[in-house]
Amino acid sequence: MEIDIVTKLSCFMFCAGVLTVLLRRDTILMLVGIELMLNAVNLSLVGFSSLHGELSGQIFVFFIMVVAAAESGVGLAIIISLFRAFRSVDREAASELKW
Amino acid sequence: MKDLIFLSVALPLLGSIISPFTRLAPYIATGSVFGSFIISCFLFINLDEPVVASAFNWITVAETEIQFSFTLDRLSMVMMLLVTGVGGLIHLYSISYMKGEPVRYFSYLNLFIFSMLVLVLGSNLPMLFIGWEGVGLCSYLLISFWFKNKEYVSAGTKAFIVNRIGDLGLLLAMFILIRDVGTLDFRELQNLFSAGSPIAEEALFLVAIALFFGATGKSAQLPLFVWLPDAMAGPTPVSALIHAATMVTAGIYLMARANFIFDAVPEVLVIVLIVAALTAFIGATAALFQKDLKKILAYSTVSQLGFMFVAAAAQAYWVALFHVLTHAFFKAALFLSAGTVIHGCHGEQRVALMGGLLKKLPYTAIVFGVCSLAIAGVFPLSGAYSKHAIFDALESSTLPYFSLITPDRVLILLSITAFLTAVYMGRTFSLVFLGTYRGKGDPHEGGVLLVLPVLILGIFALVSGGYLLQFLPGYLYLVLDPLEVTNPHFSVVPLVGLAIGIFLKQVPNIGFFERAWGFDDLYSIFIVKPFIAFSKLFDSVIDRLLLRGTVDATSGSTLVLSEGIRLLHSGRLKIYLFYFFVGISVGLGVYVVG
Numbered sequence: 303m304e305i306d307i308v309t310k311l312s313c314f315m316f317c318a319g320v321l322t323v324l325l326r327r328d329t330i331l332m333l334v335g336i337e338l339m340l341n342a343v344n345l346s347l348v349g350f351s352s353l354h355g356e357l358s359g360q361i362f363v364f365f366i367m368v369v370a371a372a373e374s375g376v377g378l379a380i381i382i383s384l385f386r387a388f389r390s391v392d393r394e395a396a397s398e399l400k401w
Numbered sequence: 402m403k404d405l406i407f408l409s410v411a412l413p414l415l416g417s418i419i420s421p422f423t424r425l426a427p428y429i430a431t432g433s434v435f436g437s438f439i440i441s442c443f444l445f446i447n448l449d450e451p452v453v454a455s456a457f458n459w460i461t462v463a464e465t466e467i468q469f470s471f472t473l474d475r476l477s478m479v480m481m482l483l484v485t486g487v488g489g490l491i492h493l494y495s496i497s498y499m500k501g502e503p504v505r506y507f508s509y510l511n512l513f514i515f516s517m518l519v520l521v522l523g524s525n526l527p528m529l530f531i532g533w534e535g536v537g538l539c540s541y542l543l544i545s546f547w548f549k550n551k552e553y554v555s556a557g558t559k560a561f562i563v564n565r566i567g568d569l570g571l572l573l574a575m576f577i578l579i580r581d582v583g584t585l586d587f588r589e590l591q592n593l594f595s596a597g598s599p600i601a602e603e604a605l606f607l608v609a610i611a612l613f614f615g616a617t618g619k620s621a622q623l624p625l626f627v628w629l630p631d632a633m634a635g636p637t638p639v640s641a642l643i644h645a646a647t648m649v650t651a652g653i654y655l656m657a658r659a660n661f662i663f664d665a666v667p668e669v670l671v672i673v674l675i676v677a678a679l680t681a682f683i684g685a686t687a688a689l690f691q692k693d694l695k696k697i698l699a700y701s702t703v704s705q706l707g708f709m710f711v712a713a714a715a716q717a718y719w720v721a722l723f724h725v726l727t728h729a730f731f732k733a734a735l736f737l738s739a740g741t742v743i744h745g746c747h748g749e750q751r752v753a754l755m756g757g758l759l760k761k762l763p764y765t766a767i768v769f770g771v772c773s774l775a776i777a778g779v780f781p782l783s784g785a786y787s788k789h790a791i792f793d794a795l796e797s798s799t800l801p802y803f804s805l806i807t808p809d810r811v812l813i814l815l816s817i818t819a820f821l822t823a824v825y826m827g828r829t830f831s832l833v834f835l836g837t838y839r840g841k842g843d844p845h846e847g848g849v850l851l852v853l854p855v856l857i858l859g860i861f862a863l864v865s866g867g868y869l870l871q872f873l874p875g876y877l878y879l880v881l882d883p884l885e886v887t888n889p890h891f892s893v894v895p896l897v898g899l900a901i902g903i904f905l906k907q908v909p910n911i912g913f914f915e916r917a918w919g920f921d922d923l924y925s926i927f928i929v930k931p932f933i934a935f936s937k938l939f940d941s942v943i944d945r946l947l948l949r950g951t952v953d954a955t956s957g958s959t960l961v962l963s964e965g966i967r968l969l970h971s972g973r974l975k976i977y978l979f980y981f982f983v984g985i986s987v988g989l990g991v992y993v994v995g
Contacts, residue, residue, distance in 0.1 A: 324978055393974040400972025 308349030315342035329384060329391045333377045340370045402447065403454035406471050409440040409481070410518045417511035421504055430507035431492040434514050438485035441478075448478055451588075453524060460527070465583060471522040472587070476722070476880040479873075480521035480654055483726060484647050487733050488514045490854040491642040494737055497850035498638055498744065506546060506636070513539035517647055521654060526575050526585040529655070533571065533619065536648045537564045543643060544635040553634040560628040567618010567625055571655075574611035577604055587658060594661040602666075609662055609669040612655060613676075620652025622710060623680045626703050627920050630687075633695040637740030640695060645702050645736050646729035653709045653725050657718040657881060664716060667800050674714035674800065678811050678818075681707025685821035687917035689828065690908055693750050694739050697829050700917065701776065702732060704818060708791055711815065717794030718881040723873050724791060727783040730865055731772040734858035738769040741851050742833060745844035752829060757838040761845065764852050766834045768859035773830050775862045777823035777899055780891040786866030788819060789889035797884070823895040827902020835903070 315338055322335030344363045351359025381391055388395040416433030420426035455470035473481070492510060499506050516535025523529040538561075545557030578585055581600040582593060593599045600608075616622070621629035632644045643649075656663060656673075663670055684704030691697045705728050712721035743750055745762055759766045775782035778789075795812060802808065838844065846852065874883035913919060 320982065324975070324982065327975075396974065397972040400970050 305349055305353050309346060312342045312346035312349065315339075315345065327392050327394055329381050329393050332393070333374060333381070336377070337370060337374060340366060340373075402444070402452050405440050405444055406452065406454045406473055406522065407456070409437045409444070409485070410471065410515060410522065412437045412440075413511045413514040413518065417508045417515060420508045420511060424504075426504035426507045427492075427496040427499070430511045431489065431496060433511060434485055434489040434492050437514065437518070438482075438489045441481045441485050444473060445478055445482060448473060448475065451475075455524075465579065467525060467527050467585060469528065470524045471519075471528070472524040473522060474880055475877050476654075476657060477521050479722060479726070479877070481518060483729055484514060484517045484521065487646045487729050487858070488517075488642060490857055491638050491646075491733065491737070494641075494740070494851060494854040495636075495638045497848050498740060499636060502546075502636075506543070509539050509542045509546070510639070510642070513543070513643060513648070517651075520651055524586060524588070526571075526578070526587070529658070530568075530571060530575070533568065533615075533651060536643070536651065537561065537568070537619070540564070540632065540643050540648055543639040544632045546635055546639070550634075556628075556631040556634040560632050563625050563628040564618050567615050570611040570614030570616075570618065572615075574608045574615065577608050577611070590659075591661050594665060598665050605662070606666050606669060609666045610672070612659055612662065613669060613673055616652030616655050616710075617676065618652075619655075620649050620706050620710070621680075621703050622652070622706065623676050623683070624920065626680060626684070627917070627924060629703055630696050630699040630917065633693070633699050637695065637736060637743060640699070641733045641736030641740070644699065645732040649702065649706055650709070650725045650729070653706075653713060653721050656710070656713045657722055660716075660718050660881060663713075667716075670714045670716065671800050671802060671806060673710055674811060675806060677707045677710030677714055678814050679707075680704070681711065681818045682814055682821075683918050685818045685825065686914050689821060689825040690911055690914040692753060692915070694742065694752050694755070694829070694833065695736075695750055697752070697825060698732070698735055698739060701735075701822065701825065702728075704822065705732065705776070707818075708788065708815070711811070712791045712794055715791075715794040715798035715800070716882065717790070717798070717884045717886070719874055719877045719883060720787070720790045720794045720886065722877070722881070723869055724787040726869055726873075727775070727787040727862070727866060730858050731775040731782075731784060731862035734768055734855055734862050735772045735776070737851075737855045737858065738765045738772070741765045741847050741855065742769075742844075744847055744851070746840050747842050747844075749840050752832040754840040755833045755838070756836040756840075757834070758844055759834040761838070761843075762834075764846060764856065768855050769834065770830060771859050772862050773826040773899070774895075775866075777826050777895040778819055778892075779895050779899075780889060781866075783862050783864070783866030783869070785889045785892075785895075786870045790870065790886040791815075793886040794884055820894060820898045823898025824902040824905065827899035828905050828908070829902075830899075831903040831906055836906075 319335045319337075319339030319342060322338060323332050326332055326335065344366055347359045347363050347366075351357065384396055385391050412433040416430045420430050423429065451472055451474035453470055453472050455468045457469050458466055459469040460467040488510075492507075495506070495510065513536060516532045516539060518532070520529055520532025520536060523532060541557045541561040541564075544560050545554040547553050575585060577600075578590070581604050582590065584590060584593070598605055618625045629644060629649065633640055635644070663673075681704045684700045684702075684707055688697050688700035688704060691700060705724070709721045709724045709728070712718075712724060742755065742758060742762060742765060745758070745765075746755060749755065771782070775784040778785045792812065792815065795808060795815070798808065870886070870888070874885075877883065916922065
């Protein structure tokens with residue numbers, strides 16, 4: 303497998319994740335964008351792991367997956383309370399905290 | 402012996418600390434002073450050689466060591482008995498007189514006794530200075546005791562400021578001594594001076610002048626006497642204790658304690674003599690034209706303090722101390738009976754609204770009368786002895802007089818002053834106690850606690866003269882030169898003066914004399930008003946323009962800047978995320994490139 307393709311794919315996924323977080327107004331989709339970024343990192347970790355023939359990179363991926371699961375749990379909880387407060391999951395609704 | 406000295410000083414201090422916290426304050430305070438007095442009596446019986454009680458090394462700089470220590474010699478002993486004895490009686494009087502007033506009064510009064518004891522017992526000038534400042538502080542606190550009255554507060558402030566000006570003299574004297582002699586301990590200084598002056602003539606002259614200037618502040622001499630008449634704003638027992646009997650005699654004590662310095666520069670003593678004689682005269686003329694009972698007594702105190710300084714100037718230090726003692730008795734009694742009169746007349750202090758109190762306040766009238774005779778110098782009473790001694794000492798003095806100032810002329814001035822004393826006391830007595838009552842309400846004698854201390858002081862004023870004349874020179878000969886004086890003899894002059902005063906009653910309104918030759922006005926024109934104008938200038942230019950301008954510019958520019966910056970806090974998540982990613986990209990970029 304070419305490492306080149308893996309890094310390009312990973313870079314593309316990461317950029318897609320960043321753009322999702324920055325541009326989408328829907329908070330659930332922002333969460334998806336964050337997951338995308340995490341998985342892009344996972345992909346490159348796996349790719350480099352197989353390149354160097356070492357397992358530690360792949361072990362690390364499991365940790366990241368655990369963290370990602372916890373993060374999406376917390377993120378969903380925040381989204382639920384946001385929805386309760388503003389009756390919407392649009393991030394533009396939550397713009398009270400200013401000045 | 403040493404422990405007893407510490408105990409006698411510590412008792413009033415303890416009383417001062419404890420008394421604000423208890424309802425028994427008057428009794429605790431009075432008890433502590435009387436306890437101190439009993440210890441003093443015990444010390445008096447057992448005192449032979451001077452006792453040094455040293456607590457610790459207070460200041461150590463290079464070779465110079467200043468001990469925190471007390472020295473009890475016979476001069477200190479006499480002052481200690483006076484302070485605790487008269488102080489105790491006045492505490493006793495205050496219990497009844499100050500009933501219902503805040504208890505901090507007794508705390509201050511005890512603190513005063515403590516400071517005064519430190520003053521008279523201190524072994525060195527810095528110790529004396531602690532007491533010196535302490536009594537000044539208590540005087541300030543007690544003059545403005547009724548601090549809701551603005552006039553009283555400014556009287557207190559005035560006393561404090563004028564005293565501080567005098568203190569400058571004392572400080573300067575200490576600085577010169579420590580620079581040129583290297584010690585401030587009285588005994589070491591005395592040893593050095595007895596072997597010939599250890600410092601240059603000019604420095605010695607400055608030291609003596611500075612010491613005397615310090616004394617003029619505390620003891621209300623020209624030109625710093627202006628605070629004492631205003632100090633009458635305080636409660637009457639305070640006037641009796643602090644502004645008549647004890648604190649104002651601290652200057653005399655200082656001169657007596659540092660007599661070896663003054664003896665080495667007789668030129669300064671001539672200056673002291675001139676200042677003292679003029680003060681005595683100005684005080685007496687001012688007292689004659691006062692309308693307020695307490696002010697009469699205040700100016701009388703100024704005048705009598707002048708007499709004491711005359712004695713000190715004539716190098717008859719024990720005579721000065723003699724007059725300190727007799728004056729303490731009769732002036733304290735006069736003030737306390739004035740307090741009873743004012744108390745009886747429902748707070749009225751103007752003599753024009755008194756009169757005829759002889760029948761209504763018989764005990765007070767008798768004591769006031771006896772003390773008036775004493776201060777006027779009628780023969781068998783105490784004042785006659787001490788004043789005669791002063792005149793005697795002046796006649797035999799050998800100061801380097803110069804053309805204008807001769808002993809005869811000073812004597813004439815002092816004789817006129819003594820005669821005026823009789824006149825104003827006669828006038829006061831007749832206005833207050835004779836004739837018919839002109840005020841409101843029905844005056845009445847106070848309780849036994851008001852009468853008893855006054856009676857005791859009155860008895861002392863009556864009989865102490867001859868006894869002290871026998872006792873003092875012999876007792877003090879180790880510390881002060883026992884100059885010989887003759888016994889007084891009966892003289893009709895003071896009686897004539899009193900009679901003139903009694904029939905004079907009304908005096909014309911002469912503002913010049915009533916305002917004590919306009920010293921206050923001089924200060925007002927040359928110091929107070931320019932100072933206030935100067936302060937206002939600083940207020941408008943430096944403070945408002947420069948300082949406030951700078952501060953306002955700083956705060957204003959911060960405000961404008963933050964008005965702009967706070968717009969960045971839009972509250973929109975999108976914007977924040979944008980900042981976040983930009984920040985991370987820039988950070989990473991710098992990291993990777995750099």
